[in-house]
Amino acid sequence: MGAQIIDGKAISSAIRQQIKQQVMELQQKTGKSPGLAVVLVGEDPASQIYVRNKEKACQEVGIYSEVYRLPQETSQQQLLDLVHQLNERQEINGILVQLPLPDHLDEMTVLRDISPDKDVDGFHAVNAGKLLNGEKGFVPCTPKGIITLIKSTNVDIKGKDAVVVGRSNIVGKPVSILLLNENATVTICHSKTADLKSHTQRADILVVATGKPNLITGDMVKPGSVVIDVGTTRVEGKLTGDVHFASAKEVAGWITPVPGGVGPMTITMLLQNTVEAAVSQWKL
């Protein structure tokens, strides 16, 4: 026995092919390519890998990209000045400021200064509010990718017990709202949850986004469930998820691997949001 693997890499490739096609059609129609600006402050090695992957993914599908690598000691005002410039630039449709920012910079202020129309991360308060209200806006990339992965299993989300472990603004909260919009019954667990296992054991759909390697073991998983592992922590040089894969795989019905699960989908959804941004800014 054992779970079916949800192949995030394969699903990503298929969607990226569609995006590439869409970008070609847009180029034929308008003579322009969608454009993404990525801003990275400091030298965090993991962030550097992610940013390089985003750059490569843009090239692959024909999205124009600019990457700004700013020194660790960049001031809040310098960063805001760059964001404001990018807001004004016609050829830039999407802006992403890689998180986490160095401690001396205020993330909330920076995110609020990105034009909501260019906020392809979906982190701006306006887009977060729209998600909460069920209005159209940019949906954060990782949560959007997670819903796509769950739907790829053909398990109907409606009426299911979904448990989200983690309550970050980037993953836990928005994915909970998306699952609620899909008519799941949603429980959000976190570091102060009294009896985590009692919740996860009841989950038909389990999404884990805590950054705590191997937090969820097989005994905490409901038989036949869909398990989505958002964690990517490097442990002794090896990329490790929040779910103990070997034990959980024996119990779950479907499970995402790390690497090759949620990670590639996050970048694919960023490409999708960038195309969406261009289409709406070009009033097509």
Ligand SMILES: Nc1nc(=O)c2c([nH]1)NC[C@@H]1CN(c3ccc(C(=O)N[C@@H](CCC(=O)O)C(=O)O)cc3)C=[N+]21
């Ligand atoms: N403004 C902003 N937007 C983000 O979307 C954002 C961010 N900041 N900060 C960091 C997190 C994390 N994140 C990942 C993206 C791709 C992989 C990814 O491609 N992972 C590969 C492995 C990559 C590797 O080898 O390290 C995989 O899981 O297969 C992982 C994590 C985006 N984030």
Ligand SMILES: [Mg+2]
């Ligand atoms: Mg994201």
